[in-house]
Amino acid sequence: MSVPLLSPAHPARTGPVRGSITVDVMTNTRDDFWCVIPAGGAGTRLWPLSRAGSPKFLHDLLGSGRTLIQATVDRLTPLAGERLLVVTGRRHAEAVAAQLPEVPSDRILAEPSPRDSMAAIGWAAAVIERHNPEAIIGSFAADHVVGDPETFRAMVSEAVAVARHDYVVTLGIRPTYPATGFGYIHEGASLEYDDAPHARSVVQFVEKPDAVTARRYVGTGEFRWNAGMFVVKARVLLDLLAQWHPDLAAGLRRIAAEPERLEQEWDALEKIAIDHAVAEPAADEGRVAVVRCDVPWDDIGDFHSLAGLLAVAARDDDADAAASDLYTVGPADVLGIDSTGIVASRSDRLVSVVGVEDIVVVDTPDALLVTTRGRAQHVKKVVDRLKAEGRTDLT
Amino acid sequence: MSVPLLSPAHPARTGPVRGSITVDVMTNTRDDFWCVIPAGGAGTRLWPLSRAGSPKFLHDLLGSGRTLIQATVDRLTPLAGERLLVVTGRRHAEAVAAQLPEVPSDRILAEPSPRDSMAAIGWAAAVIERHNPEAIIGSFAADHVVGDPETFRAMVSEAVAVARHDYVVTLGIRPTYPATGFGYIHEGASLEYDDAPHARSVVQFVEKPDAVTARRYVGTGEFRWNAGMFVVKARVLLDLLAQWHPDLAAGLRRIAAEPERLEQEWDALEKIAIDHAVAEPAADEGRVAVVRCDVPWDDIGDFHSLAGLLAVAARDDDADAAASDLYTVGPADVLGIDSTGIVASRSDRLVSVVGVEDIVVVDTPDALLVTTRGRAQHVKKVVDRLKAEGRTDLT
Incomplete structure (x- = not known):
């Protein structure tokens, strides 16, 4: 049911290092939506469970029977089907492939070296753009925990609807406590889209606050946790990137067009987070929207966070759990x-x-x-x- | 330099289970002093370092380069030379022998089963009594830590002098804090022995006190820690035992006389601590003396105690150690x-x-x-x- 697309110049190869994709024949309106799962980060604060060689997304930290990356794919498959790309470090590509047998190996993009989230997500965007410039990508980290998947998917669908209007759309998680470990999104007025009632404009992204500032943010009701989830047309993302980081955008597009250039180009790419490269400057230009997403979410940043999630999971299983x-x-x-x-x-x-x-x-x-x-x-x-x-x- | 003694009926054998001894040819007045080292106890509160199969006396807990039983032998050798018996469980006899290569293997008495301290010390006493009924034994646990060995040996020598007067003599450690984990000795008047100026009568032994009582004990200056160290003529010990526990005394003497009876007799021996079997009733009869022994001492009862000892050792090595x-x-x-x-x-x-x-x-x-x-x-x-x-x- 999948047909090879793109890159007639692309040589046949096996193994995890790939720059081309195959996609399903499109059959419905959502077939322009692709999931991108950046799977990186050593999870240093979860050492020694998480290591550079065995990062947290490969672990079943919550005892659910699925590792974090498997749970991420499970959560997104109802929306994207097989239209899914994982971007991970070359040393993890084999483990990722083993954990995701349903994902064709050429949907796993293996980075020669870590170049931060803009390069990872941008590479996937460039690959998808060559297939369909108007395709919408949603980027979701491989190592986060998200509860209430039905609501989550409904909010992603709203984000897709907003992204059709060429916005960069982020999902804003309702803060449940004045966290100092997350960045925040300062939201503005409703965008009044009928098919995206939870969509609002973004005033700005703000850095991880101190405790006093965090309490103020949460008190106003106008701030959301920035969970690093972005939904945007592939072309829009790369065009915005080209506006502020032209070399990076051009490099990513060259690699997508000529995958054999990967080794030669990759290490020279600018190392920058997508937040700084695109999201923040785009917000300043009024190009960013936020969809309010009221679901349990955590990035399992450390063992304190993990213990809290395990306690919640235990209470769900057993009302008497303390x-x-x-x-x-x-x-x-x-x-x-x-x-x-x-x-x-x-x-x-x-x-x-x-x-x-x-x-x-x-x-x-x-x-x-x-x-x-x-x-x-x-x-x-x-x-x-x-x-x-x-x-x-x-x- | 050692000649076999005792038990012509005793069959030649090898291995750790023994009931006969060889002793040095006596050359000076101290040659009637024997050290007995009961090496037992699982050290449960030092689990999992100390185990039933690997009790604490086999460990170098303080990083001194010597295990506790080795350090105990080192401490006593200047007093007793080769006149030393270790009494330990059969399962530990091999490890003890390996750690004490200088101790002839027939000086290691291996108990078929644990029968508490009276049987252990009494067995050694009965073996020594057959060699020399007037011999004085000093019993010192294999797993205690004692500082200032010169002073310690001087106090043991005083205890030996007092034991010649047919006393049961205990060493009373000066309490350095109101410990609730040790028993106490309530001391009476000086015995006025010229060769044992630190010797006093014993009013009574008292059990481990609660915190309030411990503070009172320490406040009076009349109480000493009971470190379970006893110095007494072999014959006196067994005769006192015979007074209150005749079957136990007789059984031990039979085993000493006919070592081949060990297997048959041992498990039927009464299981009782030497404190209850002899020391306490003898104190009631005015037969017990205490030698004030002002040396650092600890039984390393738990990890709190061990940590304290390590801190002291570190300060000795390094004045800046916190x-x-x-x-x-x-x-x-x-x-x-x-x-x-x-x-x-x-x-x-x-x-x-x-x-x-x-x-x-x-x-x-x-x-x-x-x-x-x-x-x-x-x-x-x-x-x-x-x-x-x-x-x-x-x-």
């Missing part, structure tokens, strides 16, 4: 006495915790971490120290 | 950030601790423990739980 229980990740053999927190184990050892509150224990074959939920952000310091000491086998 | 540092046991690969406490590792994994205070992390190949110094006493609960679940491979 917020102050001890939660486990993995098939851990845990003996807890008077303890709360989280134990993640990738070993078959007994892990016993006695009289510790909000503890975080992560047991892996070559590294053990003990910290607390309150210090979860500081786990990054361990990774920094290990890197400084040249112990990259552990990072 | 009491609030993170100390390690074993060749641990530890990366500590903003943390205090103790990490004991028997693995080659990296152990990283981040932002935790007074933490206790014990990393062994099959079991991991995380607790705090404040909860160190509760570690026993884990062992109890494992036993209840039949997981004795881990205890």
